[in-house]
Amino acid sequence: MPYQFTVSPDFGPDQLANWHIFNTWLQRQLAIDIHFETFDSFDAQRQAISEGKVDIIYANPYDASFLVREKGFVAVASPHHSDETTVAVPADSPVHSIESLEPGCRIAQTDDPDISMMGMMLLEPADLHRGNTQTLVQDSYVQVAKALLHNEADVGFFLTDAYEGLSNLVRSQLKPLVSSDIQIVSHALLLGPRLLDRKDELKEKLQAMGEQPQGKKLLDNLGYHAWEAIDGEEMEFMIDLIEALAA
Secondary structure (H helix, E strand, C coil), rough: CCEEEEEECCCHHHHHHHHHHHHHHHHHHHHHCECCCCCCCCHEEEEEECCCCCEEECCCCHHHHHHHHHHEEEEEEEEEECCCEEEEEECCCCCHHHCCCCCCCCCEECCCCCHHHHHHHHCCHCCCCHCEEEEEEECCCHHHHHHHHCCCCCCCEEEEHHHHHHHHHHHCEEEEEECCCCCCCCEEEEEEEEHHHHHHHHHHHHCCHHHHHHHHHHHHCCCCCEECCCCHHHHHHHHHHHHHHHH
């Protein structure tokens, strides 16, 4: 039975193609059979994790808490690339700044809690909060964009990488108001219980990835410069930080 690798449902179809290639790289480096599985929503992915159907995951910071503290995953590495949030509206919206947003506005977002949390922080200059806005939860960032384009929502929260990964056609119909620049948290590559004994080996191969032409090209395609080792203490600090911000 092959091991299962997946990535957070943040990524659009074009980016998933590069993660599929990364999975092939993983198989060659570890000399094991790994199946790349994608999920249409965060809920579907979390269900698969709960059922023990995920062995390697490129996880968002919020889900890392559940994975590390409840499912026995360990952190291996993270890219030198922080997770940021972009708040956008339809291109023809009369809103041109956060301060122009009004109570009662409809917010399209995924159920990615860290992006939701940062998005609401970015709305604070307009005195907006969960009590005076409407939340419309979508399965993916593509669906968040569609909700804006179909006038089902007034404003949308995006992982900045996901926003930039939208097609040129879609982005031409949207207008970003603000993007965060927190530079604190990031996605991380985690190993599940069945692969814990390969942690050090995988860490070394990831760190050396940029030294090989094929590996460097794949990193470039993923939008990263390099992988940085991350230990348990660093992972726990990031988890604690996310939980503190969400409190």
